[in-house]
Amino acid sequence: MSSADFSVSKRRVFRDELIGLYGVVERNLYLTKRYFLWDLAFLLWTIANTLTIVFISRGVDISAAQRNELATKLLVGGVIWAFLGIIFEIVTETVAWERWEGTIEYTFMAPVSRPVHLIGMGVYAVLYGLVRAAAIFVAVVAFIGIHLPHANYGAAVALLAIASISFIGVGMMTAVLPLISPEKGTQLGFVAQGLMLVVSGVYYPVSVLPSWMQWIAKISPATYALRGNRDQILHGAGLRFSDVWPLLVIGALSIPIGLLVFRAGERYAKQHGKLKRSG
Amino acid sequence: MSEQAVVVRDLEKVFTRRKGLQRRRRSALKGVSFEIERGECVAILGQNGSGKSTLVRLLSTLLLPDGGTAEIFGYDVFKEARAVRRLVNRVSVEASFFKKMSASENLSYAARFYGMTPRQTSAQIPEILGRVGFPPDRRGEAMENLSRGMQQKVALARALLTSPVLLLLDEPTTGLDPRSKQEVQSFVREIRARHDSTILLCTHDMKEAEELADRIGLLDKGELLFLETAAEVKARFGVETIEEAFFAATGRSYEDERTEEDEEREVFA
Ligand SMILES: Nc1ncnc2c1ncn2[C@@H]1O[C@H](COP(=O)(O)OP(=O)(O)OP(=O)(O)O)[C@@H](O)[C@H]1O
Ligand SMILES: [Mg+2]
Secondary structure, three states: OOOOOOOOOHHHHHHHHHHHHHHHHHHHHHHHHHOHHHHHHHHHHHHHHHHHHHHHHHHOOOOHHHHHHHHHHHHHHHHHHHHHHHHHHHHHHHHHHHHHHOOHHHHHOOOOOHHHHHHHHHHHHHHHHHHHHHHHHHHHHHHHOOOOOOOOHHHHHHHHHHHHHHHHHHHHHHHOHHHHOOOOOOHHHHHHHHHHHHHHOOOOOHHHOOHHHHHHHHOOHHHHHHHHHHHHHHHOOOOOHHHHHHHHHHHHHHHHHHHHHHHHHHHHHHHHOOOOOOO | OOOEEEEEEEEEEEEEEEEOOEEEEEEEEEEEEEEEEOOOEEEEEOOOOOOHHHHHHHHOOOOOOOEEEEEEOOEEOOOOHHHHHHHEEEEOOOOOOOOOOEHHHHHHHHHHOOOOOHHHHHHHHHHHHHHOOOOHHHOOOEHHHOOHHHHHHHHHHHHHHOOOOEEEEEOOOOOOOHHHHHHHHHHHHHHHHHOOOEEEEEEOOHHHHHHHOOEEEEEEOOEEEEEEOHHHHHHHHOOOOHHHHHHHHHOOOOOOOOOHHHHHHHHHO
16 A cells, blocks of 8 residues: 555645634634623723723813813723733633633644634734724713814724734733643733833823833833824824834734744643643 | 554653642653554553543644654654644544534634635535534534533534544543443444544443454553454453453453542552
8 A cells, every 4th residue: 555645735734724814713703792792791891990090180180171181191091901901811812711611622733823823813802902992982082072183093093903913922922821820821911911001101101100111111012002092192193103113123023922932832731731631 | 564544652751740849750651652554443441540641632732742752644743743733633521612602613613723614614514413413403502502412422523524534532432321322432433434534542441442443452550551453352361351351461450440549648558
């Protein structure tokens, strides 16, 4: 009998990877559909949370115009906080949710490549995050009555999408943690979110921070997203190169680093039997 | 010479467990070697903790070994994992699905990772569900509403949907009622008859092993004590049943399951 030939062409591999990517997005849509009411409840919580921050502007003794500007700055901070939170959450679920359902072994033994799998999760996270961020924005603006006559929404969404490349990269690094600690790993995603935003000037200008934190702010993608979005919403600024290039550089570094970190974590998990042990 | 589907050489796996400050090493596989020919069905018997699932996970690229090699159709399982993954699929004790999603949705998700398009899955899923004896009209129901037996059929369908040339079955019938067990077993027979697949079946059930497999292996505390036809096993030990062969090979009776705790207690006794 001749030896079997199971090799496949490069083209076939590429096609299969695209289908795999589609499959990840499709599965997330199924889950969003199934958990729609829960997601809605969580959205309400986020809106309430954002309101608690934006209302701070109402209690400050300044002119009406200044108050409107402060409310807008706080709102942009709150919306980006929520956006980043949802991205980290969804990317972290790559492992956490499948571990919980028990499907992780089937997913990890499938021939799709891990980068494609993770990028699929990232793509969905960004799409879902943008829709959600828009809903929070609209709800809070309507509720508090903020005036935004100059806002450049197109540029704001575009900048957020560019910043998301870096966010996904950082998300991949935290996504691996549930592989190493199934119980507590997910929570470190929140730690990453909080640390990134505290240095990036989420509700205040970066200039109020101690100088060592300002230095870290320079390498945080959220800094450029917050700065750019504030100018876009308040003053109608366009997509500025000075915001875009740092985001592209950070994104170009964080995605490969994220993939490497994830790969190392996956190796560790396979070495030590952390994927699953029962059966 | 006939073609080898699986070639395993001196495969070793050690797990370390932390107990307080101590680290305890436990050898799950202690240098296991065997081959499976293409088209063959091999059953591996073994008690709890003997290393069956560890072996299956190593061959599924879900664990990395601490020694030894494994090849599947000539591909190195640990160095050419991508190529191996296209050829292998697996059914294990737990069905493992997204509980809120339906059978159809779960199967589509799994199949996309093997390059199956929506057009292919929408045609093949009802067909394959019908073949495993799952009522196709229930394929839109959430998995959590299905019985264990039903879920296990969906798990079989998931494995078959991707047309694996090597099928790893890790206790596929454990915990099923007699009727579901029968159905799963007769389906395994059907796969053998209709498809070009090689099967590695890990099981607790001696009768199942004897009925379904060409050769029977015994894994005991991480060591493969033998792997040959039922007749050869019986002849070697001069006994009538596989159960007696187990006793002859290990000095223990098969029912006498010892838990890990028992063994550990023994160490301190
Ligand atoms: N991921 C893991 N981490 C630590 N120890 C493990 C892991 N997986 C298996 N072991 C240990 O390795 C040994 C073999 O386990 P394995 O699951 O392979 O046995 P098994 O034959 O499948 O048992 P069962 O019949 O109970 O399914 C056991 O002592 C088990 O505790
Ligand atoms: Mg097992």
